Amino acid sequence: MRGGINLSYIDEKVAPKREDRLGTCIEFGGSVCEIKRKFGCGCLQNSNRTFGQGSICQLLPATAILNSLQDTVVIVHGAVGCGGVAHTQSASFRWGQIAAGKTNPKGLLWLSTNLGETDVISGGDAKLRSAIIAADKRYRPSAIVVLSSCIPGIIGDDIDSVATELQPQINAVILPIHCEGFKTKVMATAYDAIFHSIIRQLVEVEAEETTIIPDELAIAAEKIRRSKLVNLLNVSSMTGADQQELIRLINKLGLEVNVFPCDAHPEAFKYATQAAVSISICPTHDDYFLTHLQEKYGIPYINGQMPIGLNNTNIWLRKIANFFGLDDVAERIIASETAELNAALAPFRENLTGRKVMISAGEIRTLATAVWLQELGLEVVAVRPYHYDTFGEVEIEKLVVINPSIMLNVATAHPFEAVNIIERVKPDVYLGHVSDNVWAAKSGVSVLPIYGGQNVYNGYAGAYDIARRLNRILKNTAFVKNLRANVRQPYYQEWFDENPFKYIKQGAID
Numbered sequence: 172m173r174g175g176i177n178l179s180y181i182d183e184k185v186a187p188k189r190e191d192r193l194g195t196c197i198e199f200g201g202s203v204c205e206i207k208r209k210f211g212c213g214c215l216q217n218s219n220r221t222f223g224q225g226s227i228c229q230l231l232p233a234t235a236i237l238n239s240l241q242d243t244v245v246i247v248h249g250a251v252g253c254g255g256v257a258h259t260q261s262a263s264f265r266w267g268q269i270a271a272g273k274t275n276p277k278g279l280l281w282l283s284t285n286l287g288e289t290d291v292i293s294g295g296d297a298k299l300r301s302a303i304i305a306a307d308k309r310y311r312p313s314a315i316v317v318l319s320s321c322i323p324g325i326i327g328d329d330i331d332s333v334a335t336e337l338q339p340q341i342n343a344v345i346l347p348i349h350c351e352g353f354k355t356k357v358m359a360t361a362y363d364a365i366f367h368s369i370i371r372q373l374v375e376v377e378a379e380e381t382t383i384i385p386d387e388l389a390i391a392a393e394k395i396r397r398s399k400l401v402n403l404l405n406v407s408s409m410t411g412a413d414q415q416e417l418i419r420l421i422n423k424l425g426l427e428v429n430v431f432p433c434d435a436h437p438e439a440f441k442y443a444t445q446a447a448v449s450i451s452i453c454p455t456h457d458d459y460f461l462t463h464l465q466e467k468y469g470i471p472y473i474n475g476q477m478p479i480g481l482n483n484t485n486i487w488l489r490k491i492a493n494f495f496g497l498d499d500v501a502e503r504i505i506a507s508e509t510a511e512l513n514a515a516l517a518p519f520r521e522n523l524t525g526r527k528v529m530i531s532a533g534e535i536r537t538l539a540t541a542v543w544l545q546e547l548g549l550e551v552v553a554v555r556p557y558h559y560d561t562f563g564e565v566e567i568e569k570l571v572v573i574n575p576s577i578m579l580n581v582a583t584a585h586p587f588e589a590v591n592i593i594e595r596v597k598p599d600v601y602l603g604h605v606s607d608n609v610w611a612a613k614s615g616v617s618v619l620p621i622y623g624g625q626n627v628y629n630g631y632a633g634a635y636d637i638a639r640r641l642n643r644i645l646k647n648t649a650f651v652k653n654l655r656a657n658v659r660q661p662y663y664q665e666w667f668d669e670n671p672f673k674y675i676k677q678g679a680i681d
């Protein structure tokens with residue numbers, strides 16, 4: 172079923188992987204025009220790489236979201252190394268709390284069942300039981316997440332049965348989440364796995380309790396409050412500043428916001444069923460949750476755009492306003508924000524115009540950022556989304572109109588393809604994740620992190636800040652030029668002379 176949701180999914184223990192649910196593609200080399208055509212006709216299914224340089228396990232995005240939940244213990248059920256990525260998430264977890272107004276941010280609270288060779292033979296259920304009981308006793312959390320990794324998936328540990336069996340004696344709500352890395356090559360499958368458990372364990376359980384309201388006055392007041400309450404679904408790659416900017420814009424429309432899943436308390440999911448509408452900033456992230464919330468609880472949703480750049484932020488804001496009949500208010504906000512933004516951008520335009528840029532990140536962030544940089548006057552020469560599916564089509568359409576031959580490489584990591592493309596298209600600047608950017612910098616290209624830190628990327632403030640920081644780094648490129656001159660490249664010239672997509676075998680429907 173391409174691009175859709177089968178509502179019986181939620182009755183199953185495990186959410187389907189994205190390759191099956193959406194026909195998601197993670198191997199492609201060509202142009203924006205080609206991918207639009209080939210994905211549209213199903214010609215990218217069964218594609219493959221005959222050589223690759225790593226990938227990203229779905230545990231990474233899963234832990235990035237789950238470790239940020241307040242008053243929650245995450246138990247990574249598997250080998251101890253599976254949770255190791257959490258060490259890199261500690262700083263952003265603290266920033267999230269500070270952005271939410273906490274003056275004494277806490278560290279991460281995650282445990283591992285530390286499965287070893289004996290457990291592979293005898294099963295890991297006993298260790299998991301002990302870990303859940305210990306976590307509940309020691310930390311008294313609101314929720315305990317059981318995050319299943321490869322070993323339990325392979326040896327057949329039944330984490331759902333363990334959770335069901337222990338729940339009556341545990342204070343916290345137990346959320347079993349199936350996140351075995353070997354099951355999917357599309358790390359975005361993790362979003363569905365998480366929301367699958369949240370809908371089954373948190374939203375369903377709490378929804379009934381919220382309907383108890385004492386008297387008629389209170390009922391009327393509650394109705395008014397709910398009519399102006401929106402769910403804002405954040406993503407782990409959003410910074411606190413991003414969140415504040417989007418809340419600022421929604422508040423300007425006179426609406427109140429319930430933000431989740433990242434940095435939220437498990438209680439926040441209870442209020443998901445009270446909102447008038449759910450607002451996404453990334454369709455790749457949220458479609459599974461939004462569709463189920465609409466079908467099961469009648470909460471409509473607004474989805475499709477990431478509010479990066481002027482026009483995408485305008486579209487996003489107009490859609491929200493239109494839902495509430497606030498079109499005039501939105502137009503006034505847009506007129507004033509646009510005037511202010513254009514005035515602020517004026518000093519940067521000359522330095523940025525015509526600069527070549529290459530971009531790599533998750534699907535929607537990559538493509539939306541590309542559209543904004545093109546609007547800003549830069550020339551997008553190549554884009555590398557981690558995967559591609561139906562949600563990318565809105566931004567791809569725009570890029571095809573701008574220039575149908577923009578190079579497009581669908582790749583989760585695979586730096587050998589990135590460096591080869593860099594040598595061909597010779598960008599002035601590369602926007603990517605830190606792990607990507609190191610290769611661009613060694614190639615002599617200026618780099619800008621595509622998200623993170625304490626910077627702002629979303630909304631009008633983000634549109635300005637991306638331009639401001641690009642202007643600064645493009646004024647002095649001496650560091651990366653010296654890096655290229657003094658660092659030995661790990662690839663021979665023979666590879667740079669090869670087709671960067673030599674190892675991608677494009678498939679077709681069986």
Ligand code: SF4
Pocket residue numbers: 228229230249250252253320321322350351352353
């Ligand atoms: S691929 Fe499997 S073993 Fe490796 S980190 Fe992911 S879940 Fe753990």
